[in-house]
Amino acid sequence: MATVSFNPSLTTAPQNTFVAQTQGFVQGDFVDDPSSRMYLNSGLIAAAVTQPVWGGLAIQELVPATGEGALGSSLALATNDATTTGFSVFTQGYNMVIVPGNSVQTTSGGGTIPYFRLGSGARIRVKCSASLAAAVDGGQVGQNVSWDFTNDELIPYDGINALNVKILSVNANSKVVAYNSGTGAVTWTTGPAATILL
Numbered sequence: 001m002a003t004v005s006f007n008p009s010l011t012t013a014p015q016n017t018f019v020a021q022t023q024g025f026v027q028g029d030f031v032d033d034p035s036s037r038m039y040l041n042s043g044l045i046a047a048a049v050t051q052p053v054w055g056g057l058a059i060q061e062l063v064p065a066t067g068e069g070a071l072g073s074s075l076a077l078a079t080n081d082a083t084t085t086g087f088s089v090f091t092q093g094y095n096m097v098i099v100p101g102n103s104v105q106t107t108s109g110g111g112t113i114p115y116f117r118l119g120s121g122a123r124i125r126v127k128c129s130a131s132l133a134a135a136v137d138g139g140q141v142g143q144n145v146s147w148d149f150t151n152d153e154l155i156p157y158d159g160i161n162a163l164n165v166k167i168l169s170v171n172a173n174s175k176v177v178a179y180n181s182g183t184g185a186v187t188w189t190t191g192p193a194a195t196i197l198l
Contacts, residue, residue, distance in 0.1 A: 025174040025193040028055020030091040031123035039120035043075040045109050052106035055090035056126045081161040086117040104186040122198045127176040128154040133192035141166045166197040
């Protein structure tokens with residue numbers, strides 16, 4: 001009787017076809033959940049927004065002008081906790097493009113972007129600071145956190161402004177967005193991200 005000279009059940013991958021680290025989050029990703037998917041909205045980015053827009057940013061909803069609400073609410077980037085009404089995501093962002101010099105799909109003023117409102121129960125991934133990742137690890141999900149509107153990331157509670165979200169998990173080895181305001185380049189990099197419950 002002949003013997004099989006290989007293990008047909010062994011799982012392998014050709015060299016360099018997959019990343020070695022398969023854990024981690026992707027900023028702007030929505031954790032698929034049938035109960036909260038119905039709360040996915042799309043809005044028209046206000047023409048006054050001059051920087052590129054991508055998934056995982058704090059946004060504010062504005063009431064559209066009369067006759068202009070066909071594409072959803074008018075959206076702008078949030079400037080403080082009081083104006084934050086939700087977060088943008090990549091989910092169903094079919095009109096986003098990758099422009100030369102970038103590695104992240106973006107849109108801009110006049111384009112549309114999907115988003116979830118605060119209180120929707122959606123779980124999304126956002127960029128967070130390394131200090132937040134260290135501070136919340138092993139802590140309560142309901143601890144206070146703040147949003148850094150300059151660096152577009154979740155940070156430890158600043159003692160003044162608490163963002164109304166819950167931290168479900170953190171991962172320091174995630175794909176997050178780096179934005180260079182001088183050159184306009186929007187690229188993927190590795191860094192900490194958090195899964196938050198809106």
